[in-house]
Amino acid sequence: MSLLYEAESKGMAPAALLAELPVPPDSFVVSLVDGVSAHLERIDSLITANSIGWAIDRMPVVDRALLRLGAYELLERDDVPTAVVISEAVDLAKEYSTEESGRFVNGVLAAIADAVRA
Numbered sequence: 001m002s003l004l005y006e007a008e009s010k011g012m013a014p015a016a017l018l019a020e021l022p023v024p025p026d027s028f029v030v031s032l033v034d035g036v037s038a039h040l041e042r043i044d045s046l047i048t049a050n051s052i053g054w055a056i057d058r059m060p061v062v063d064r065a066l067l068r069l070g071a072y073e074l075l076e077r078d079d080v081p082t083a084v085v086i087s088e089a090v091d092l093a094k095e096y097s098t099e100e101s102g103r104f105v106n107g108v109l110a111a112i113a114d115a116v117r118a
Contacts, residue, residue, distance in 0.1 A: 001092055003033050004065040013037065036072045043071045049102075050111035062097040063105060069108045074116055084112045 007014040018025065025033075030034045036043065038052065047067050048110050054066060070089040073080050086109045111118035 001062070001065050001069055001096075003029065004036060004068060005061055007033075008061055008065065014027065032072065032094050034068065035076055039072055039075060040068070043068050043075070044072050046075075046112050047108060050115070051108045060097050061099065063093060063101050066093055066105055067099075067108055068103070071112050074109065074113050082117055086113065087110075088112060 003017060004014060007017040010017065014037045018030060018033060024030075029113045038045070044056055047064075051067075059067070066089045070085050073085045074082065075087075086106060089100045089109055093105040097105075
């Protein structure tokens with residue numbers, strides 16, 4: 001989440017940010033950041049379709065990063081249970097974003113999960 005947040009805050013592509021880091025991140029982190037980048041158009045479409053009343057560019061940057069990461073995991077990481085994806089994103093939203101972000105992230109990711117997972 002923090003690397004996606006940083007890249008967006010700096011107006012950089014996530015891959016460019018990864019290349020600039022003084023210490024390379026863990027390969028798992030790289031796979032997540034690269035995965036979000038590779039599927040960004042589809043991810044943003046899912047977020048937009050499932051966040052009724054909220055334009056994606058008006059969401060807090062932390063929420064957007066969490067939703068993108070969670071949506072990527074729901075789409076491409078069958079090894080991560082749905083409940084784990086949503087729970088981790090909600091916990092991070094409660095800790096790092098607004099008072100209402102936990103419920104918002106939960107609702108959007110639950111709707112995405114219903115759409116993309118059996």
